[in-house]
Amino acid sequence: MTTVIKLPPSLDEQTFEQVLEQVSGVPEDAKMLLDARHTKWASPYGLTALLTLGQARPSRATLAAPDSDETLSYWSRANFFYYANELFDLQGVVPKRASASESSVLLPITPVKGSEDVHEVVGHIQQKASQIIATELGIDPKAVIGFAMTLSEVCQNIIEHAGQGGWVMVQMYNWRQRLGRRVVCIAVCDAGVGFRKSLESASHRALPDRWDDAAALESAVMRGVSRFRDPGRGQGLAGARKYIGRWDGKLSVRSGTARIAIVPDWDSDAPLLEQLPYFPGAQIEVTIPERTKR
Amino acid sequence: MTNHIDLGTVLRQTLSASLYSNLVTRPTGAAVRIQIETMLAHTLGQGQALIVIDFSHVSMIDFSCADEIIAKLLMSHVAQGRESYFVFRGMTDDHWAAIETVLERHGLALVVERDTGVELMGVLTVSERRAWDMLKERGRLALADFPADVNEEQDLVRDALDALWRRRLIMRSDDMYVPIGDLA
Numbered sequence: 001m002t003t004v005i006k007l008p009p010s011l012d013e014q015t016f017e018q019v020l021e022q023v024s025g026v027p028e029d030a031k032m033l034l035d036a037r038h039t040k041w042a043s044p045y046g047l048t049a050l051l052t053l054g055q056a057r058p059s060r061a062t063l064a065a066p067d068s069d070e071t072l073s074y075w076s077r078a079n080f081f082y083y084a085n086e087l088f089d090l091q092g093v094v095p096k097r098a099s100a101s102e103s104s105v106l107l108p109i110t111p112v113k114g115s116e117d118v119h120e121v122v123g124h125i126q127q128k129a130s131q132i133i134a135t136e137l138g139i140d141p142k143a144v145i146g147f148a149m150t151l152s153e154v155c156q157n158i159i160e161h162a163g164q165g166g167w168v169m170v171q172m173y174n175w176r177q178r179l180g181r182r183v184v185c186i187a188v189c190d191a192g193v194g195f196r197k198s199l200e201s202a203s204h205r206a207l208p209d210r211w212d213d214a215a216a217l218e219s220a221v222m223r224g225v226s227r228f229r230d231p232g233r234g235q236g237l238a239g240a241r242k243y244i245g246r247w248d249g250k251l252s253v254r255s256g257t258a259r260i261a262i263v264p265d266w267d268s269d270a271p272l273l274e275q276l277p278y279f280p281g282a283q284i285e286v287t288i289p290e291r292t293k294r
Numbered sequence: 295m296t297n298h299i300d301l302g303t304v305l306r307q308t309l310s311a312s313l314y315s316n317l318v319t320r321p322t323g324a325a326v327r328i329q330i331e332t333m334l335a336h337t338l339g340q341g342q343a344l345i346v347i348d349f350s351h352v353s354m355i356d357f358s359c360a361d362e363i364i365a366k367l368l369m370s371h372v373a374q375g376r377e378s379y380f381v382f383r384g385m386t387d388d389h390w391a392a393i394e395t396v397l398e399r400h401g402l403a404l405v406v407e408r409d410t411g412v413e414l415m416g417v418l419t420v421s422e423r424r425a426w427d428m429l430k431e432r433g434r435l436a437l438a439d440f441p442a443d444v445n446e447e448q449d450l451v452r453d454a455l456d457a458l459w460r461r462r463l464i465m466r467s468d469d470m471y472v473p474i475g476d477l478a
Binding site for chain 1: 309315319321322355356357358366391392395396399
C-alpha cells in the first residue's frame with residue numbers, strides 16, 4: 001500500500017512541519033507518494049527540505065509534481081527537479097532544466113559537499129546577486145559582504161557536521177502581507193547526523209544532565225559549543241547570529257526533534273520548539289528584511 | 295627583516311583553482327596559514343622579524359578563515375616564543391567584522407596599519423591601552439628615563455609595556471619599547 005503525503009499549497013518552514021507529521025507515521029521501507037499537485041508556492045526552505053526528505057528516506061518515494069505551470073516553471077528555475085530526479089520517482093511532466101542565465105533565483109538550489117562548493121556559492125552571490133540584494137534591501141552594498149559571510153558559515157555547517165552533502169538556496173521575496181517589506185531568505189538543509197549526535201561525538205566534554213536535541217541546539221547556536229577541542233571552533237554560527245541580529249534578521253535552526261530561533265520584533269515565532277516529528281540532519285533558515293527608513 | 299605577505303596572492307597560490315578571491319572555509323584558511331608558515335620558515339631563530347600581512351587584494355574573510363589564519367598564526371608564534379611582529383595592512387571594516395569576533399573569542403589583539411598611523415585593535419586591558427597610547431604619543435619609551443610627570447604607577451606601566459611586548463604588539467630593544475608599525 002502506498003501512503004499519500006499531501007503537500008500544503010504554500011510550502012515553507014512552518015508548513016513543512018505538516019509534511020513531517022504525516023511522514024512520521026510511515027515506516028521507512030513503506031511506499032510513499034508526496035503529492036505536490038496542489039502546491040502553488042515554495043520557499044527555499046520548502047524546496048531544500050523536500051530534497052532532504054528524499055535523501056533521508058532509505059526507500060525511494062514518488063513525487064507528484066505541481067499542477068500549476070507557473071509553479072513548475074519556478075521549481076525548475078530553482079534547479080529543484082534536476083536534483084529531485086536523483087531522489088524521487090517524479091510523476092507528471094516537469095520542464096527541462098533552465099539555464100543559469102534564465103533563472104531569476106538569486107542562488108538556485110546548489111549542492112554543498114565540500115569546501116570548494118562554499119567558494120562557488122559565495123562567489124556566485126558576490127558576482128550575481130550582491131547589487132540586487134543591496135538595492136532591494138536598501139542596505140549598503142558593502143554590507144552584502146556580511147551576507148556572503150553568513151552564507152559561507154551556514155554552508156560550512158553541512159561540511160563540518162552533516163557527514164554527507166546538503167543543499168543551499170537563496171531567494172528574495174516581497175512579504176507584502178506578512179511584513180510589508182521585501183526579504184531575502186537563505187535555506188541550508190542536510191540529512192546528516194544533526195547537532196545532538198555531532199556534539200555527542202566530542203569525547204573530551206561531559207554532556208549536561210539534560211541532553212536532547214533542544215539542549216544540543218542551545219549549546220551550538222547560542223553558546224557556540226563545538227564537537228572539536230579547538231577553542232576556535234563554533235564561531236561560525238555565533239558570528240552569523242551577530243550579523244543577522246545587526247540587520248534585524250531571523251535565524252532558525254531545526255535538528256532532530258527541536259527547533260531554535262532568534263526571533264526579531266517583526267516576527268512572532270516561538271524561540272524554542274521541542275517534541276517535533278523527528279527529521280535527521282540540520283535545517284537552517286536565515287531571513288534578512290529590507291531596511292526601513294528611519 | 296621585513297616580510298610582506300599579500301594574502302590575495304597566497305590564496306591564489308594555495309588553491310588549485312585561481313578563481314577564488316575570498317578567504318572562506320576552514321580548510322582554505324588552514325591551507326593559507328600553512329603556506330604563510332612556509333614563507334616565514336626562514337625567520338625561525340633569526341631574531342626579530344617584522345611581518346606585514348596585506349589584505350588589500352582580499353574581498354572578504356569569514357569567521358572560520360579568520361580563526362585559522364589570524365588567530366592561529368598569532369597564537370602559534372607567541373607560544374613558540376618567536377620574535378615575530380605582525381602588522382595588518384589593507385584591512386577594511388568588512389574584514390574587521392569577522393576578525394573582531396575571532397580576536398574576542400581568543401582574547402587576542404593585533405596591530406593594524408591605517409592611513410593615520412598604526413592602531414592596536416582587539417582585546418586589551420585598560421593598562422595596556424594606556425601604555426600603548428603613551429608609547430604612541432612619545433614614539434619610544436625607555437624605562438630608565440621614565441618621565442616624572444606621569445601619574446601612573448611606574449610598575450603598572452612597566453608591566454603593561456612588558457605584557458604588550460610578550461604579546462608581540464610592541465617591540466623591545468634593550469630597555470627601549472617601540473611601536474611595531476612605525477618600522478613597517
